[in-house]
Amino acid sequence: AQSVAQPEDQVNVAEGNPLTVKCTYSVSGNPYLFWYVQYPNRGLQFLLKYITGDNLVKGSYGFEAEFNKSQTSFHLKKPSALVSDSALYFCAVRDTHNTNAGKSTFGDGTTLTVKP
Amino acid sequence: GAVVSQHPSWVICKSGTSVKIECRSLDFQATTMFWYRQFPKQSLMLMATSNEGSKATYEQGVEKDKFLINHASLTLSTLTVTSAHPEDSSFYICSATERGTTGELFFGEGSRLTVL
Numbered sequence: 344a345q346s347v348a349q350p351e352d353q354v355n356v357a358e359g360n361p362l363t364v365k366c367t368y369s370v371s372g373n374p375y376l377f378w379y380v381q382y383p384n385r386g387l388q389f390l391l392k393y394i395t396g397d398n399l400v401k402g403s404y405g406f407e408a409e410f411n412k413s414q415t416s417f418h419l420k421k422p423s424a425l426v427s428d429s430a431l432y433f434c435a436v437r438d439t440h441n442t443n444a445g446k447s448t449f450g451d452g453t454t455l456t457v458k459p
Numbered sequence: 460g461a462v463v464s465q466h467p468s469w470v471i472c473k474s475g476t477s478v479k480i481e482c483r484s485l486d487f488q489a490t491t492m493f494w495y496r497q498f499p500k501q502s503l504m505l506m507a508t509s510n511e512g513s514k515a516t517y518e519q520g521v522e523k524d525k526f527l528i529n530h531a532s533l534t535l536s537t538l539t540v541t542s543a544h545p546e547d548s549s550f551y552i553c554s555a556t557e558r559g560t561t562g563e564l565f566f567g568e569g570s571r572l573t574v575l
Contacts, residue, residue, distance in 0.1 A: 375562055386465065386552050386566035387503075433502065437562050446493070447564060451502045 345370045347436050349450035356424045357458055364419040364453045366434030375437040376417040377447065378408055380430045387433060393417060404428070424457040431455075461487045463555050465567025472543055473575055480538045480570045482553030489555035492536040493564070494528060497550045509536045543574040 346369045356362045368374055375394055379387040391402025393410040401407045408419045417434060431454050435447040462485040472478050482492055491510050495503040507515045507528050515528035525547075527539040536555075540547055550571050554564040 377563055379564075379566075384550070384569065384571065386463075386568045387554070387564070389563050389565065392563050435564075446491075446505075446508060447562065449503050454500075 345374075345436050345448045347434050347448050347450040349432075349434055349453045351453050352451070353454045353456065355456045355458065358426050359423050362421050362424040362428070362455065362457070364432050364434075364455060366417045366419065366450060367415050368417060368434070368436040369415060370436055374417075375447075376408075376410060377435040377437075378402065378406070378417075378419050379433045379435060379449075381433065381452075382430050390419070390432075424455075426457050426459055429455055429457045461555075461557055461565040463489075463553065463565045463567045465553050465570055467570055468568060469571045469573075471573045471575065474544055475542055477539055477541045478543055478572060480540075480551055480553070480572075482536045482538070482555070482567050484534045484555045484557075484565070487555075487557045487565075488533040489536075490533065490558045492530060492553055492555045494526070494536075494538050495552045495554070497552060497569075503552065506538075540572065543572070545574045548572055548574045 348367045377392045378390040381387045391400050393400050398410045406421050431452050433452050434450040437447045464483045466481045494506045497503050505518050506521045507517045509515045509528050509530040511530050511533050517523045530536040550569050552569045553567040
């Protein structure tokens with residue numbers, strides 16, 4: 344079984360400050376890890392993914408995430424937050440042993456609020 | 460990037476009627492599509508996995524006779540909420556994964572269903 348935990352329901356940061364949205368995961372095999380963002384009354388948008396290779400992956404809108412196998416974490420980061428980054432963020436994991444391609448498990452989401 | 464179109468965005472219907480929601484992959488072949496339900500300020504609840512040309516696989520607790528899913532082609536899946544009741548009011552989101560990719564999901568914009 345696979346699972347994802349986003350320990351923070353809410354993250355508040357000031358514009359221009361760095362931000363981190365935390366995610367830890369559990370899978371039986373090697374993980375495929377994803378971050379998605381959701382704006383109000385919209386579908387989710389893919390931000391970035393880790394499949395293999397460099398532990399630091401870069402994605403859309405200046406976001407990046409670091410895969411840490413020993414801590415089973417995949418925290419989302421951005422060096423300088425913008426007010427427009429305010430949204431709901433979801434971490435997701437897929438076990439590479441999962442033969443049902445694309446069937447990911449999502450965290451409960453973290454609401455990021457960036458204040459001017 | 461891959462685009463998924465979901466229609467309608469908003470729908471209001473009377474109790475007892477049926478509502479059909481369409482999910483189309485516009486620029487890729489979606490071998491697998493997923494349907495989710497999302498309650499306010501909550502994560503995505505996977506309802507079913509839809510594979511082209513075969514019956515959908517429903518998650519535990521989801522009534523297959525109430526939520527009819529058809530995936531007739533590689534670019535179209537439909538969700539029909541039959542005999543809708545007020546408790547079916549929710550935000551429904553579809554997603555698709557492209558053949559041969561590592562499983563990142565491309566989401567539709569969601570459909571807000573309100574049953575009166």
